[in-house]
Amino acid sequence: MSLAKRIIPCLDVDNGRVVKGVKFVDIRDAGDPVEIARRYDREGADEITFLDITATHDNRDTIVHVVEQVASEVFIPLTVGGGIRTLEDIRRMLNAGADKVGINSAAVSNPEFVREAAERFGSQCIVVAIDAKKVSPTGEPSRWEIFTHGGRKPTGIDAIEWAKKMVSYGAGEILLTSMDRDGTREGFDLPLTRAISEAVTVPVIASGGVGCLDHLADGIIEGKADAVLAASIFHFAEYTIEQAKQHMASRGIEVRL
Amino acid sequence: MSSVAVIDYGMGNLHSIVKALQHAAPEVDVVCVSDADAILRADRVVFPGVGAIRDCMQALNQSGLSAVIQQVAKNKPLLGICLGMQALLTDSEENNGTPCLDVFAGHVVHFPEALKDSDGNILKIPHMGWNQVHQLHPHPLWENIPQDSRFYFVHSYYAQPDDAAVMAATSQYPDAFTCALAQDNVFAVQFHPEKSQAVGLQLLKNFLHWDGQV
Numbered sequence: 009m010s011l012a013k014r015i016i017p018c019l020d021v022d023n024g025r026v027v028k029g030v031k032f033v034d035i036r037d038a039g040d041p042v043e044i045a046r047r048y049d050r051e052g053a054d055e056i057t058f059l060d061i062t063a064t065h066d067n068r069d070t071i072v073h074v075v076e077q078v079a080s081e082v083f084i085p086l087t088v089g090g091g092i093r094t095l096e097d098i099r100r101m102l103n104a105g106a107d108k109v110g111i112n113s114a115a116v117s118n119p120e121f122v123r124e125a126a127e128r129f130g131s132q133c134i135v136v137a138i139d140a141k142k143v144s145p146t147g148e149p150s151r152w153e154i155f156t157h158g159g160r161k162p163t164g165i166d167a168i169e170w171a172k173k174m175v176s177y178g179a180g181e182i183l184l185t186s187m188d189r190d191g192t193r194e195g196f197d198l199p200l201t202r203a204i205s206e207a208v209t210v211p212v213i214a215s216g217g218v219g220c221l222d223h224l225a226d227g228i229i230e231g232k233a234d235a236v237l238a239a240s241i242f243h244f245a246e247y248t249i250e251q252a253k254q255h256m257a258s259r260g261i262e263v264r265l
Numbered sequence: 266m267s268s269v270a271v272i273d274y275g276m277g278n279l280h281s282i283v284k285a286l287q288h289a290a291p292e293v294d295v296v297c298v299s300d301a302d303a304i305l306r307a308d309r310v311v312f313p314g315v316g317a318i319r320d321c322m323q324a325l326n327q328s329g330l331s332a333v334i335q336q337v338a339k340n341k342p343l344l345g346i347c348l349g350m351q352a353l354l355t356d357s358e359e360n361n362g363t364p365c366l367d368v369f370a371g372h373v374v375h376f377p378e379a380l381k382d383s384d385g386n387i388l389k390i391p392h393m394g395w396n397q398v399h400q401l402h403p404h405p406l407w408e409n410i411p412q413d414s415r416f417y418f419v420h421s422y423y424a425q426p427d428d429a430a431v432m433a434a435t436s437q438y439p440d441a442f443t444c445a446l447a448q449d450n451v452f453a454v455q456f457h458p459e460k461s462q463a464v465g466l467q468l469l470k471n472f473l474h475w476d477g478q479v
Binding site for chain 2: 010011012013014049054079080081083084085102103104105107129130131132133180181206209210211212232234235264
C-alpha cells in the first residue's frame, strides 16, 4: 500500500487540435482534445497534460477554451504548458480549470519568474519543464545541458544544477524531456532521468521517447521517475492507458487500476 | 433546493471544486462566497485551500471568516479540503508555527526529510499523486466508496490530531498518517476529492446529502 506511480498522457495542441509528429515526419492530426481527454479519463489516466504549441499569439485563447471544457467534465489533475510567460498567463490557465502550469523557456530567461509564480500560486501548481540534451562526448562521464526553443537553442546550463535550482526557487515538480529521445520511440534517456530524479526532492515526470509499454516501466524502475508522460503511443490507440497500467503492474510497479 | 457555500478567501482556484460539486449533485445550488451571511445561510459549507498556512490564516483572520468557520463547525455539515483541513487543527508548524482554527485539537507537521521506501528509493516531498485511503470507521461520507480506494493528494504537511477517535482514515507514506478527520458535523480530508475522479465525486455527493449526523 503506497503512492502509485502516475501515467500522464500528453496532448500537443495546435490551434485547438491535437497534433503529434511521429518519428520526426509530418505532424499528424490526432483529433479533438476534449474528446481525447475524455477517453484518457475513462481509461484511467492519472493526470492529463496539454502542451500548447500554437505559434501565433492571437490563437492562444483556443487552449483556454479547451481547458475550460475538459475541466468541467474530467475530474483528474490537468496541467497546461506552452507559452506560459507571465503571472497573468498562469492565472488565466488556473481560472480556466488547470491545476498546474508548466513553465519552460520563461524559467530559463528569467528564473525569478518561477519564484514569483510559486509564491503567488503555490509550489503545488508550478511544474518546471526541462528540455535536456546530452553534450558529453562518448566515453566521458555523462553531462546534459538545457536547450530551449524546442531543443534548437543551447543555453550552456547544466541540467542537474538547473533542476536543483528550480526546486530551490519553488518548482513543485519537474517535467524532464530528453531532446535526444523525443519523437524517436527508443525509450527515455534513463541515465538522465535517474540523475535528475536522484538530485531533487520533488517528483520527476519522465518524458521523451516512449515507443512501447516497457519503456514506461523502465522510466520508473531504472529512471526512478515518479510519473511517466507519453503522447503518440496513446493518441493513435496503439495502446490504451489501461494496458499501460496493466503492463506496469506486471513489472511490479504500483499503479492505480 | 439545498445549497452549498464554497468559501472564497482568496486562496487559490475554486474552479475545480465548484465544477465537481455541480457534477456530483446537479440538484444542489453551489455558490462561491466570501461574505459571512451567505456562508451562514447555506445548508452546507466547503472550506477548500491550497498554498501556505500563514497566508491562509491571515486571509481568514483579516476577513473575519475565522469566526464564521468556527461557528459553522458547531452546527452544519462542513467539509475541509487540503489546506482547509489543516487550518481546522490547533496549529501548524509551517511558516515557523501558525495558530489555526482549533476545531480539531492537534497539530499539523511536515513529512520527515529523506524518507525512503522499503526498496531504499527516496520518497519525494510533496507527497503527490494517487494514494490509498484506508477508512477507519463507517461514516456517511464513505458510503459507496470501496475500502482503500485511491484519491489524489498533493501536500507536504499533514494533521496529527490529539484524539485518535477523530481519525477517519489513514494513508501510508511510508508510515501511516491521518488523511481524513471526522467529528460530529465536521469532515475534513487531506486529499482532493474534486480531482479524484469517480471516488472523489462520490465523496462530494455523499457530503451534499449528509445531514451532519454520524
